[in-house]
Amino acid sequence: MRHLIASHQNRPSDDPIFSVHKEATQRKERGESIVDASIGVLLDDDGELSILPTAARAVREVPGIEWATYAPIAGTPEFLGAVVDDVLGGEPELKAAAVAVATPGGSGAIRHAIANFLERGEAALTTSWFWSPYRTICDESDRGLETFSMFDAAGRLDVAALDAALSRQLAAQGRALVIVNDPAHNPTGYSMTESEWASLAACLGAHAARRPVTLLVDCAYFLYGAPGRHPRAFVRHLRPLLGRAVVLFAWSASKSFTHYGLRVGALIACVGDAGDRARVAAALSYSSRGTWSNCNHGGLSAITRLLLDPQMKAAVDAERDALRTVLSSRVAAFNDLAKGRGLRYPRYEGGFFVTIFIDGVEGLDGPHGRADAMKSHGVFVVPQVATGGTGGALRVALCAVASRDVPRLVDALASPA
Numbered sequence: 001m002r003h004l005i006a007s008h009q010n011r012p013s014d015d016p017i018f019s020v021h022k023e024a025t026q027r028k029e030r031g032e033s034i035v036d037a038s039i040g041v042l043l044d045d046d047g048e049l050s051i052l053p054t055a056a057r058a059v060r061e062v063p064g065i066e067w068a069t070y071a072p073i074a075g076t077p078e079f080l081g082a083v084v085d086d087v088l089g090g091e092p093e094l095k096a097a098a099v100a101v102a103t104p105g106g107s108g109a110i111r112h113a114i115a116n117f118l119e120r121g122e123a124a125l126t127t128s129w130f131w132s133p134y135r136t137i138c139d140e141s142d143r144g145l146e147t148f149s150m151f152d153a154a155g156r157l158d159v160a161a162l163d164a165a166l167s168r169q170l171a172a173q174g175r176a177l178v179i180v181n182d183p184a185h186n187p188t189g190y191s192m193t194e195s196e197w198a199s200l201a202a203c204l205g206a207h208a209a210r211r212p213v214t215l216l217v218d219c220a221y222f223l224y225g226a227p228g229r230h231p232r233a234f235v236r237h238l239r240p241l242l243g244r245a246v247v248l249f250a251w252s253a254s255k256s257f258t259h260y261g262l263r264v265g266a267l268i269a270c271v272g273d274a275g276d277r278a279r280v281a282a283a284l285s286y287s288s289r290g291t292w293s294n295c296n297h298g299g300l301s302a303i304t305r306l307l308l309d310p311q312m313k314a315a316v317d318a319e320r321d322a323l324r325t326v327l328s329s330r331v332a333a334f335n336d337l338a339k340g341r342g343l344r345y346p347r348y349e350g351g352f353f354v355t356i357f358i359d360g361v362e363g364l365d366g367p368h369g370r371a372d373a374m375k376s377h378g379v380f381v382v383p384q385v386a387t388g389g390t391g392g393a394l395r396v397a398l399c400a401v402a403s404r405d406v407p408r409l410v411d412a413l414a415s416p417a
Ligand code: PLP
Pocket: 040, 104, 105, 106, 107, 108, 131, 181, 186, 218, 220, 251, 252, 253, 254, 255, 260, 264, 265
């Protein structure tokens, strides 16, 4: 007798990234020298998890009563106000149109966006390289995921491909939810320029004049983008969409405050019309009740304090800047060492990951074959295949690689299979 429903009979039990990391950890525990560039957490040069000390202190200092009690279903008003300010503080018009709901990490925010801005059976639209849980989240809520080619021949965001895909999708399903992960895209490491953001917004705005278009900006890594570029500079390009498209932000404390396990995040929705805005707020809160109920109250309190208390905020920002400097030096070393080694990858200025493109899709020259060959030299990366099998790639989590291991990593990437 089959009790598990037919459509869930063949769910993969292991997340592919976690299984690569598990194998690397097991070999390390057996005493082997391993470079594990598989997992998206920031490690210091001794291989220890980088934890912002002030964030850890904020968590420790949350009173017991706040861990014990339920948070309001949508999240505490202080937390929601602080998160909206964090993203939209410099954009009064977007801020005035914003409502938000607390979620368990950015993952929860992505889940709520997919479940509320697409009907069952409809598909979200994202770049051809994407964080694989997007598909899992869509699948889990009976939605699909379609993609458009991410890069044009010049290596820039392929806005023409987005435009064509949106036209097709709007004709087929009458609405669209476009998911863009930027700055510091996972897995490619790409950050769009301001002119790419402007073109993206113009493209969405043109379609939004005819059909409901929602943009979800997954900004999980926005504080780790290119040094010297303001992490919120992109937001102003979304202002013209107000009143035409709905603009959502999936905000996450996981990377910004190095507390991945605290499970704190939020979905922010900028909705021009006040009536629609109230309906969106109600639908998001209803979704929370119908899924996880409410979020970790203590976690919301700690993150609120880090966002609002001027001294805590200054301290945590300075500590994060130091982490970003470590990451930037790894990125610079990677770019230097990769020169002349025949590695193809997008413009890489910062962020947790970079992706090396390879031509093969299957066999020894494909991503799985290449990743296995690298494993035999003790170097672990995550193999990827582009949607439609049009190319392969290796995702490299530089965030987890000590500076001294970058040369070994580049050598392994550059060696033939
Ligand atoms: N978006 C991207 C692209 C990510 O890589 C991650 C985490 O790895 C998230 C969102 C969400 O992370 P969390 O649910 O821990 O906030």
